[in-house]
Amino acid sequence: MARPPHARDKVLRAFVELLLEGERGATLDAVAARAGVSKGGLLYHFPSRDALADAVLERFLEVTASDLEAMRTAPEGAARHFVRTSWQVDHELDPIYRATLRLAQAGHQDALAAIDDLHRSWLDQLVTEVGDPAVARTIMLIGDGLYHQTSMPGSWSRETFADALPDLLAQVDRLTESLP
Structure with a gap:
């Protein structure tokens, strides 16, 4: 059985999806909600929106x-x-x-x-x-x-x-x- 995606991967995937819908809507709150993680969980992996952008790059x-x-x-x-x-x-x-x-x-x-x-x-x-x-x-x-x-x-x-x-x-x- 395949393991569920790691929270970091889910957060990054959610950020990419939100960027595709419109850059302004890709807020930390929206990313956390889309990824199904708490905002604290998101911040554990990506302490800022810039860190998310760096991961995309x-x-x-x-x-x-x-x-x-x-x-x-x-x-x-x-x-x-x-x-x-x-x-x-x-x-x-x-x-x-x-x-x-x-x-x-x-x-x-x-x-x-x-x-x-x-x-x-x-x-x-x-x-x-x-x-x-x-x-x-x-x-x-x-x-x-x-x-x-x-x-x-x-x-x-x-x-x-x-x-x-x-x-x-x-x-x-x-x-x-x-x-x-």
Whole structure:
């Protein structure tokens, strides 16, 4: 039988969920209530909201390091991997990315720097593979557009773009095959 999640993990997960609903609503009281712990239990693990934000950033850095390594070592190449995985809004990167983005949008400078570093790293890997910064940016925009469309509420985007991935990967292949 699986053990129930540790209180620290429950609190962090609750904070991420609340950030996704809106940064202002992610108060310590709301986090404790969502996690099903007392405020004292929350404060035992995270003595402040800043400590919670720091834990989100720590998790973000862990998940993004894994994502960047997977991109770097993908047998299909970094460009195809980036576009193919941009579709995966159910991946563990998605909620922690969006939570970090919410912190950045609220003015959290370390979150903003972490988001910038991730985007720069994705682009650097694409440039390293394809050798042409303009082509790398185009590939990144294809992946970002796909992510944006699949993360939209409602069913239109998923229904409209459900079969688009093979075509987009073919476009990536055309872009990269045309390079010297």
